[in-house]
Amino acid sequence: MTATAEPEVGKARLRKEDARLITGQTKWTDNLQLTGMLHMAVLRSPVAHARIRNIDCSRATALPGVAVVLTGEDFAAEQGSLPCAWPITADMKAPPAPSLAVDQVNFAGEAVALVIADSAYHAADALAAIDVDYDELPVVLDLEEALQDTDLVHPDLGTNKCATWIFDSAETGSGTNVEDEIASAEVVLERTFRQQRLIPSFMEPRSVVVDPSADMFTVWSATQIPHILRWMLAAVSGISEHKIRVIAPDVGGGFGGKLQVTPEEMLCLLVARRMGRPVKWTESRTESMLSAHHGRDQLQKITMSARRDGTVTGLKVELLADMGAYLRLVTPGVPILGAFMFNAIYKFAAYRFVCTNVFTNKVPTDAYRGAGRPEATFAIERMMDELAAELGMDPMKIREMNWIKHEEFPFSTVAGLTYDSGNYEAATARAMELFGYEELREEQERRRSSGDPVQLGIGISTYTEMCGLAPSRVLGALRYAAGGWETASIRMLPTGKVEVITGTSPHGQGHETVWSQIVADRLGVPFEDVEVLHGDTASSHKGMDSYGSRSLAVGGTALVHAADKVLAKARRLAAHMMECDEADVEFATGSFSVRGTGTVRTLGDVVLAAHVAHDLPEGMEPGMDADATFDPDNFSFPHGTHLCATEVDTETGMVRISRYVAVDDVGTVVNPLIVDGQVHGGLAQGIAQALYEEAVHDEMGTLTTATFESYLVPSAADLPAFLTDRTATPATSNPLGVKGVGEAGTIASTPAVVNAVLDAVRHMGVRDIEMPLSPERVWTALQGGQS
């Protein structure tokens, strides 16, 4: 065994994952072909709200290759209701959520019938031969109209209101009364922002294979959450949990969109049980857009109180959040995740947050990259610019006046969280320097005074986010049904190689590489000698999976603790082997030595001795393995300063990002290549919300953006090059000092871009433009029309 002297943490390691991904040797769920495998195709409702009068399957059943056609009635007794794990209030309304509609459909795209056939082509053929009679019902689409309860999505509930969730700093004692602050304020600003509906658009369509053979249901799924999925499949289907094995093989992106227990996973399981044969379902892109959960979709009414010197005194947030037609896994909790982030990096006296969750006849919403926090960050960062404009102040200066100073950490916020660390001054200074803020302001002034048709705008976003989800006791207090811990195991193999088993479930993040770096450092073994196993409940028996920028902060910490347990046992055995006192054993770069002597045993020697177990200390078990589970005490709080310059063509409404600088503080960086990559991808998605993407429904509730032709995921030609840098203020809530980076770019960038566009055209009388800021909307706003 060779020792690694140079620390692995901080090294720009090329990824272990890439060898298979660049050569096409990848294992996607859809690659699986099992003997006797059947193919499932799903008939989806073309209407948004209707009673199902009749389903005639006779023509479809007779078609070549069709094994059976199944409807909701066939599963009525066994399908139960898909789980919602986050009942945010005791009186939350939750409609039953069948995997296959039984007598009513509540959104266009809802599953109505299944064809099971010998090939995917035959299954698709037969879909067209199923005849469904619908009695259409009035559709409920608009959030504010929905609250009138004139027409009901779920008549049995008696209302479209799902729940109302309130945080008030005067009630919790974390601040004063916001109404008092507003009443006595020198300046009060009221704005309404719309967070449009987005589609996560992971590149790998969802796919499920269930094999019922060998007295076990083996479920392969393109999921972010194999462990939660196993638990929920068992809970809903009644199949014993120990008879279900879930495998998430290579998974092609998720962004929260695969943080779900889906109807199709449930149905594949039930069909495999019924047929006694393996079943596969792989969605088309259009199916994905019509049925996989969407994200965002909120109306935000924001009231800010301030003094004329720019000091913010209070913030009142009134949200309407669109649940869609059903509550999926964490649907109602997504806006609540934002509740703690509207105050962002600022200190002010009073805060009140009221969110009303509303049912509509649309695809259910749920987590999408950032989940609640992008919405909050957008609102506060837009408001800071609005306040600056109102008072005629520089928008960066007004932020600086109000933000928490680096010497004030740890800081208890008005929303009741404790930020452990941060340095907003440092990140901002670096960003301003890279951006050339003053020069761009001068250029902006030149273009304004010359009446240049292409105006320049500068947008700022000084964000923070809560990551490392999450302390289990906090989740419990928020009525979330599960914990937020993470687990890791280390198995030392007799040849000295290392198997790491993690409860996290990567789908592009590079855990195999980063986890190897952490273990290589901790155990002093070569990076190449570490194998990371994940995403299979048979090898990794417990875990809380990957979302919420949690994997490194929580799962990485569990890994450190497991490594430390291995070392503790190895140290004891090394002392026994070297016939010395344990206190005299030193460990460095993979070897134990006795202080003051030349006696050395490598970790490999000790591991082998533990494995053969010929001579172990009294009471020591053979083998050298350790498990650790870590439950964080606190969230982690990445932050940063993003600066965006946009050129707005006032004659066409075209927006071009001419410069984008992101300086993020994600604490300690294990692999800078991967961190940069996460930021780049996050920026792309946040910019896409600002400029391009929107899920649009027509007045009948039909999704009119159900392909990549109409739902505008940006291409390389639509995005600028980014300039990224970092400051590093380590988190104090975990031993690695890491904070999480997966969502930062998405959270920060949307308001930076929108602020920049408005900054370019504000002097022309434009105060707001609804997202996405398409050329048409920008142009219309410039004509003085409704954006």
Place this chain on the structure above:
Amino acid sequence: MHISVNVDGVTYADEVEPRLLLVHYLRERLGKTGTVVGCDTGNCGSCTVHLDGHSVKSCSMFAVQANGHEITTIEGLARDGKLHPVQEAFRNNHALQCGFCTPGMIMQAIDLLADESDPDDETVRKGLEGNLCRCTGYQNIVRAVQDAAQRMKPGAGPKIEQHSDEHVTARQPVGGE
């Protein structure tokens, strides 16, 4: 219908339904699962392969249209155990995360480099417009393509996948093959 197709250097003779898409023929009949399907409208480019050295979207072609032609997939790029320089460049520049779009992106990048041996940033971005990536924000993909361009013979022509590797000098931050 009977077809004869050369895929990654091997000739296959098969009976196929006229409606069978090329991508499904590659994946399901030949087991070439390195080529994947990401959409059904030809927008995402995940299924990009080369037909006689030029990129095509294999979800938008029938298998019968490949009759008598040569197809190269991501699985046929490496020569004598050595990766294609574009594959190397994607790895060395961290130009992939989940990797689902990567095969198509690499195939399109090779086609682009056959036309433009030293593309600037904008040329790369426009040349890859028909291939969507949701993970990387494209920054490192653009960098990888430009890096590969520097390491490949200029103007290597449409059969660029059959170039020699002797000019390749991998720039590897840490690790590597």
